[in-house]
Amino acid sequence: MSATVLHGEVGVSDEKQAAAKSAGRRFGALVVRLGAIAAFAAIMAYFVVFAPGFTSTFNLINVVEQSAILGVLAYGMTAVIIGGGSDVTEGGIDLSIAANMGLCAAVYATLLSMGYGDFLSVLAAIAVGMAVGALNAIAVVGLGILPLLATLAVLNVAAGMELTLTQNTVVGASSPLLGLLVSGSFLGISALAWALIVFSAIMIAVIHGTAFGLRLYAVGGHPEAARAAGLSVPFYVSFTYVLSGFCAAVASILTVSRLSASTPGSGELLLSVLAAALLGTVFSRRFVPTMGGTLLSVLFIGLLANGFQLLNVSSYWVNGVQGALILLVVAITSFARGSEGSR
Amino acid sequence: MTNSMKGLVKALALGLAAACSLAAISGASAEDLSLKGKRIGVSAIGTDHYWDLMAFRGIQDRVKELGGEVIALDAGRKDQQQIAQLQTLIAQKPDAIIEQLGNLEVLNPWLQKIRDAGIPLFTVDTATPHAINNTTSNNYNIGAEIALQMVADMGGKGNVLVFNGFYSVPVCKIRYDQLKYVLTSFPDVKIVEPELRDVIPNTVQSAYSNVTDMLTKSPEKGSIGAVWACWDVPQIGATQAVEAAGRNEVKTYGIDGSPEVIKMVMDAKSSAGAVAAQQPYEIGKTSVDNAAKYLAGQKVPPFTFVPSVLINKVNAAEKGKPFLEAAEKAGVK
Known part of the structure; x- marks a missing residue:
């Protein structure tokens, strides 16, 4: 009997210690998070003061335009991370998203060049994108493979299919839709910039304004609890991968419009997509990925490249800074996650 | 030697002399070239290959030699990045842009935009109707x-x-x-x-x-x-x-x-x-000379060939x- 009491007392003091420790870490995390945001703000302020032409409307619209493709892809990645949980090794991640975009772009451009109209070609690109997403879903949810490995395999499948289709060549494309995306503008804002604005509004509304979005967070944050509450975890997780495939398809159409062609090498975008989705967590108090946070970090990455160019700083620095920021954010997130102690 | 043959030789000699003096004149004008106070934007698709790197360096070195400022952009073999760089470059309104290699199908609409913005465009190894001059090998x-x-x-x-x-x-x-x-x-x-x-x-x-x-x-x-x-x-x-x-x-x-x-x-x-x-470094330098000549109001041919061996x-x-x-x-x- 006394042994049990003793044991209980030890447990309580352990909990107290843990709570104190956790509060300390939480405070530390807060400091680091605010520090990161301050660093972002400082960089922007520096650009505003020193980079000639940085704040001109024309330049800012350019940056939004340049961020559209990355943004749409990053939303897909963010959704997958929300639904699969943000544990970097075991949580949701879609490494195939950039390669999937390349495949969709190849399908879209090839069909257009074969004389099929926009309607069929767009439909086909979206179908292919979602099919690749579904393949990810089957591998992750159906076969229970780690998302990191499953989507890595699917990355190779998508990249291989793209190479088979295009023979690694540039496939030129033109169509009324592409023409509209390239030269269309409304209220002085170009079509491509509008594409990002509208897509962002939809994603933010769906993920942060609906019960569906809330459940998605529940599934990703605590799958067991979500299951106990009667949510179909496999359905939600599968949904995020298919959504990610859909985002890849939408981005592919934007990419073909911007490059007037489908070109090899889309896979290169993956690092930036991951960076955007991970950096975005800094803008959330609980270090979870949010659509708004992703949008901010996408714009930040775009502004970084833009500001460096305007300052005539070598473009080689952009990759370095981007890599350093990812490292910083991942470090902060794991630090903050330690305080939750849930995993 | 018959008279007609003599005439032919004379004509050839004259032609040769004329060619030499022409070369001398253009050589002399190259000495006087200056890019003082000018900003030259340079966009390359990538510099991971010896040729690309040497041409890219040749351009930058020559612009600095002539007293100009270089905005040097290496797209790291990424089409998206090159397009973004060109777009921002147009907004920067440099005195001229030199573009080096890349996929023409991707580039052409953007090269057109450079010209639409009133910026003189020169290319290295990239034949496009939008360039004032393309410097390349034959x-x-x-x-x-x-x-x-x-x-x-x-x-x-x-x-x-x-x-x-x-x-x-x-x-x-x-x-x-x-x-x-x-x-x-x-x-x-x-x-x-x-x-x-x-x-x-x-x-x-x-x-x-x-x-x-x-x-x-x-x-x-x-x-x-x-x-x-x-x-x-x-x-x-x-x-x-x-x-x-x-x-x-x-x-x-x-x-x-x-x-x-x-x-x-x-x-x-x-x-x-x-x-x-080929002589990529010379090609890069020559394209800058062409840009400098053009900015000084001289006539520039649509293409310049730098010898190869x-x-x-x-x-x-x-x-x-x-x-x-x-x-x-x-x-x-």
């Missing part, structure tokens, strides 16, 4: 010369493995078309179908495995006579593959003149048959040396 010559060298080495018959992954790059198109044109006169030289695809990145490894596979497919000696590529990085992989397979009857041909490949051609035992060596097994020791020295001077091995 790729028509290069393409024909390297093809003829290959046909000669093959004794006018045999099968050729051809890398044709970059037909959308203008210079590769010209060289490939010239190869095809030369082969119309030599029906016994046949291109093996399907053609091979050279890729970026992993060019050497990929060429190595492609050629190894093809050699395995055609195991009899003499069934393949040569490997051709429109640049010389695939040639490195191809040469290594041929040598590893012990098929030394196969010779490889390429264009650009990377130091590594020139050394291979110089090596009597190597299977590298010939390489057309065909380095083959016979002349390699002599002709290859200056290229290797230039590379060493630039600190590139």
Whole structure:
């Protein structure tokens, strides 16, 4: 009997210690998070003061335009991370998203060049994108493979299919839709910039304004609890991968419009997509990925490249800074996650 | 000597003198060129290849020599990034833009935008109607010369493995078309179908495995006579593959003149048959001179050719040396 009491007392003091420790870490995390945001703000302020032409409307619209493709892809990645949980090794991640975009772009451009109209070609690109997403879903949810490995395999499948289709060549494309995306503008804002604005509004509304979005967070944050509450975890997780495939398809159409062609090498975008989705967590108090946070970090990455160019700083620095920021954010997130102690 | 012949010689001599004095005049004006107070934007698709890096450096060095400011942009072989850089560059309104290589299909609408913004556009190795001047090697010559060298080495018959992954790059198109044109006169030289695809990145490894596979497919000696590529990085992989397979009857041909490949051609035992060596650093510099002339109100031709040299097994020791020295001077091995 006394042994049990003793044991209980030890447990309580352990909990107290843990709570104190956790509060300390939480405070530390807060400091680091605010520090990161301050660093972002400082960089922007520096650009505003020193980079000639940085704040001109024309330049800012350019940056939004340049961020559209990355943004749409990053939303897909963010959704997958929300639904699969943000544990970097075991949580949701879609490494195939950039390669999937390349495949969709190849399908879209090839069909257009074969004389099929926009309607069929767009439909086909979206179908292919979602099919690749579904393949990810089957591998992750159906076969229970780690998302990191499953989507890595699917990355190779998508990249291989793209190479088979295009023979690694540039496939030129033109169509009324592409023409509209390239030269269309409304209220002085170009079509491509509008594409990002509208897509962002939809994603933010769906993920942060609906019960569906809330459940998605529940599934990703605590799958067991979500299951106990009667949510179909496999359905939600599968949904995020298919959504990610859909985002890849939408981005592919934007990419073909911007490059007037489908070109090899889309896979290169993956690092930036991951960076955007991970950096975005800094803008959330609980270090979870949010659509708004992703949008901010996408714009930040775009502004970084833009500001460096305007300052005539070598473009080689952009990759370095981007890599350093990812490292910083991942470090902060794991630090903050330690305080939750849930995993 | 008959009178008419004398007249002909006289005319030729006069013509030659005139040509020399013209060269002297343009040489003199090159001395006076200045880019003081001018900002020149330079956009390159990538600098991971010897040629690209040297041309990119040549441009930057010459702009600084002439007292101008360079905005140098390397897109790291990413089309998206190059387009974003060009878009921002247009907003920066430099006095001129020099664009170096890339996919023409992707670039053309953006080169048009540069001109629409009233910025003079010059290109390096990129033939486009939007450029005021394109400075390059005479790729028509290069393409024909390297093809003829290959046909000669093959004794006018045999099968050729051809890398044709970059037909959308203008210079590769010209060289490939010239190869095809030369082969119309030599029906016994046949291109093996399907053609091979050279890729970026992993060019050497990929060429190595492609050629190894093809050699395995055609195991009899003499069934393949040569490997051709429109640049010389695939040639490195191809040469290594041929040598590893012990098929030394196969010779490889390429264009650009990377130091590594020139050394291979110089090596009597190597299977590298010939390489057309260009002067990328000079090409870069010359494009800047053209831009400076144009900005000074002088007339600039639509294209400028910088001489190249065909380095083959016979002349390699002599002709290859200056290229290797230039590379060493630039600190590139």
